[in-house]
Structure formats: structure tokens, C-alpha cells
Amino acid sequence: MSIDWENLFLNGLDFSFITEIALRTLIMFLFVLVLLRSSGKKGVRQLSIFEVAIIIALGSAAGDPMMNKDFAILPSLIVFAVILGFYRLLTYVASKSEKFEMVLEGEPMYIIEDGQFTLQEEGADTFAKDEFFAEMRVMSIEHVGQVKTAVLETNGQVSFFFYEDKDVRPGLPVLPKPYQKKSQEIHEAGDYACTHCGKVLHLSAAQYCPRCKKTEWVRAIDTPRIT
Numbered sequence: 001m002s003i004d005w006e007n008l009f010l011n012g013l014d015f016s017f018i019t020e021i022a023l024r025t026l027i028m029f030l031f032v033l034v035l036l037r038s039s040g041k042k043g044v045r046q047l048s049i050f051e052v053a054i055i056i057a058l059g060s061a062a063g064d065p066m067m068n069k070d071f072a073i074l075p076s077l078i079v080f081a082v083i084l085g086f087y088r089l090l091t092y093v094a095s096k097s098e099k100f101e102m103v104l105e106g107e108p109m110y111i112i113e114d115g116q117f118t119l120q121e122e123g124a125d126t127f128a129k130d131e132f133f134a135e136m137r138v139m140s141i142e143h144v145g146q147v148k149t150a151v152l153e154t155n156g157q158v159s160f161f162f163y164e165d166k167d168v169r170p171g172l173p174v175l176p177k178p179y180q181k182k183s184q185e186i187h188e189a190g191d192y193a194c195t196h197c198g199k200v201l202h203l204s205a206a207q208y209c210p211r212c213k214k215t216e217w218v219r220a221i222d223t224p225r226i227t
């Protein structure tokens with residue numbers, strides 16, 4: 001296969017258009033900035049699905065007139081105005097109706113209750129445990145037994161509520177090295193945590209987890225939280 005590199009990179013680019021591209025990009029960038037500032041959002045560390053949809057629509061409308069001679073800027077501005085108006089309208093309705101807000105943004109979800117993972121009946125496979133373990137490590141959490149409650153917020157962040165040190169119980173370790181020692185076999189009696197649901201049992205032989213019916217265990221640890 002021969003690739004026409006000149007066509008790939010230039011496609012008959014008119015070099016006199018380069019300054020216009022720069023100018024178009026500058027203008028569109030300023031408009032995007034003004035629009036995002038006027039959306040009322042303070043920052044974008046975490047976006048809800050609804051806001052990601054807005055950003056994608058915005059990016060597409062802003063990108064075309066930046067580099068394409070045939071696209072005028074005004075239609076993009078109309079698109080911007082419609083998106084902003086729509087965003088404002090939906091967030092206004094959401095602020096008035098809890099039900100609508102739930103449809104738009106989703107619902108916060110309990111992930112840990114009483115030091116164990118909640119058993120999700122539906123949508124459980126959309127929630128990635130390794131990502132969640134990473135969230136816990138970022139919060140200096142060594143094992144699930146330190147956490148009383150964890151809630152996955154609609155913007156993707158996780159809120160943690162901790163046990164006091166004296167109430168910390170043995171729990172499923174979330175650090176990679178101890179977690180990797182998970183096994184279906186029990187060679188030595190002790191406290192073991194179910195790798196699926198976090199249930200801790202004193203085991204001396206392999207068995208099913210009575211809570212979630214899985215069979216993979218890892219040695220539970222009960223270190224207090226270092227803050």
C-alpha cells in the first residue's frame with residue numbers, strides 16, 4: 001500500500017489560509033471560554049455524563065469553523081447559544097425536580113456498607129473494582145475494613161466515611177501485593193476476606209462465601225487508618 005503523504009498532511013492546503021486558521025482558532029477558543037464561564041460551572045475535575053455530552057457537542061461545533069474555510073463562525077455561535085440555553089434549562093428543571101435530576105445525572109450508589117461491598121443486583125458489571133481499589137489507595141485506605149460507608153457520586157467521585165480506629169475490623173486488602181495472594185485454597189487457618197464482596201470469615205478450609213457464593217479468598221488485615 002502506498003500512502004500519499006502530501007495528500008495526507010496537506011491535501012492541497014492553501015498556505016495563505018494559515019493565518020486565517022490561526023485567527024479562526026483564536027476566535028472560537030475565546031467563544032468556548034466565554035461559554036464555559038457563563039455555564040456557571042466552577043471547574044471540570046469531574047463531569048457527569050450529561051456534562052460530557054455538552055462538551056462533546058460543543059467541541060464539534062467549535063472545531064469545524066476553526067480549520068474549515070467553508071464554515072462560517074456565526075452558525076457555530078448559534079449552536080453555542082442553543083447548547084448553553086439547553087444546558088441552563090435542563091439544570092433549572094433538575095433543580096426543581098429530584099426525579100428529573102436522577103434521570104439526567106444518575107443516582108449516587110452505595111459501594112461499601114458496614115465494611116463490606118454492597119451486592120449490586122443490577123448494573124454491577126458497569127462498576128470496575130480495580131478502579132475503585134485505586135480510589136481507595138489514593139485515600140490511603142489499606143483495606144475495606146477501615147471504611148464504614150462509601151458512596152459513588154454521580155460525578156464519578158467516591159465519598160468515604162471511616163470507622164474510628166478502635167472500630168476498624170479485619171477487611172479485604174486493596175494494595176496490589178497482598179491482594180494478589182488471593183486463592184481458592186486455604187492452607188492455614190485465619191481471617192480471610194472474600195475478594196468479591198469483602199465478607200470476612202475465620203476459615204480453616206476452602207469454602208463458598210456465604211454472602212455472595214464466590215470461592216476466592218485473601219488474608220484479611222486489620223491495620224488502623226493512618227491519616
Ligand SMILES: [Zn+2]
Pocket residue numbers: 194195196197198199209210211212213214
Ligand atoms: Zn463474598
